[in-house]
Amino acid sequence: GIQVEQSPPDLILQEGANSTLRCNFSDSVNNLQWFHQNPWGQLINLFYIPSGTKQNGRLSATTVATERYSLLYISSSQTTDSGVYFCAVGKYNNNDMRFGAGTRLTVKP
Amino acid sequence: DTEVTQTPKHLVMGMTNKKSLKCEQHMGHRAMYWYKQKAKKPPELMFVYSYEKLSINESVPSRFSPECPNSSLLNLHLHALQPEDSALYLCASSQDRHDSYNEQFFGPGTRLTVL
Numbered sequence: 001g002i003q004v005e006q007s008p009p010d011l012i013l014q015e016g017a018n019s020t021l022r023c024n025f026s027d028s029v030n031n032l033q034w035f036h037q038n039p040w041g042q043l044i045n046l047f048y049i050p051s052g053t054k055q056n057g058r059l060s061a062t063t064v065a066t067e068r069y070s071l072l073y074i075s076s077s078q079t080t081d082s083g084v085y086f087c088a089v090g091k092y093n094n095n096d097m098r099f100g101a102g103t104r105l106t107v108k109p
Numbered sequence: 110d111t112e113v114t115q116t117p118k119h120l121v122m123g124m125t126n127k128k129s130l131k132c133e134q135h136m137g138h139r140a141m142y143w144y145k146q147k148a149k150k151p152p153e154l155m156f157v158y159s160y161e162k163l164s165i166n167e168s169v170p171s172r173f174s175p176e177c178p179n180s181s182l183l184n185l186h187l188h189a190l191q192p193e194d195s196a197l198y199l200c201a202s203s204q205d206r207h208d209s210y211n212e213q214f215f216g217p218g219t220r221l222t223v224l
Contacts, residue, residue, distance in 0.1 A: 030211075031211050031212075033212060033213065035215075040217070041146070041197050041199075041217065041218045041220065042215070042217045042218070043152070043199065043215040045212065045214060045215075048212040086151055086152075088213075090211070095140050095142070095157045095159060095164065095165065095203065095205065095211070096154060096157070096165060097154065097213060098154075099151035099152050099153075100151060101150075101151055102151055
């Protein structure tokens with residue numbers, strides 16, 4: 001199956017700082033999603049981005065499918081950005097989506 | 110509407126109990142999923158239903174029994190669970206398109222404790 005690696009595993013920031021989270025995957029993929037899991041366990045969809053670049057407010061993401069990686073950028077971080085960020089990937093021919101181990105982000109006031 | 114609902118939010122059960130988890134979506138999605146998430150780990154796929162038929166079973170023990178009564182509902186029947194089955198159980202749905210856009214949307218989860 002596809003291997004998904006996320007880095008860094010943990011990240012501690014001061015409020016207002018910027019950060020970049022990385023997701024590497026071992027095979028070509030057709031589906032790639034970034035999620036934020038809040039402290040109550042809810043997985044919140046951030047981006048559906050199998051290729052290209054998207055922006056949503058302070059967050060943006062870029063996927064370079066040919067080089068098998070995706071980046072999530074968080075600018076001007078806020079304490080509410082704390083939580084775990086997951087990258088998940090899959091292929092068109094099945095619904096088997098694989099998650100990376102996640103990046104645990106802590107934003108301090 | 111991109112909402113997936115799950116009930117109950119919390120469940121405590123003994124090892125001899127039988128209980129069920131429920132999931133519902135009204136987005137017209139034709140694929141529904143069960144994931145299991147242990148503390149400080151990523152979600153792991155358990156089952157996938159595609160057009161109300163079981164399409165993926167990730168070698169899950171038979172004490173977990175999924176059911177898809179219709180395209181909007183997904184159940185997970187639990188029987189004779191072990192304490193190590195305690196986890197957050199997440200339901201998701203997607204359009205089940207195999208040519209393009211197939212974004213998954215997750216419910217809030219059921220936090221299960223087995224005593």
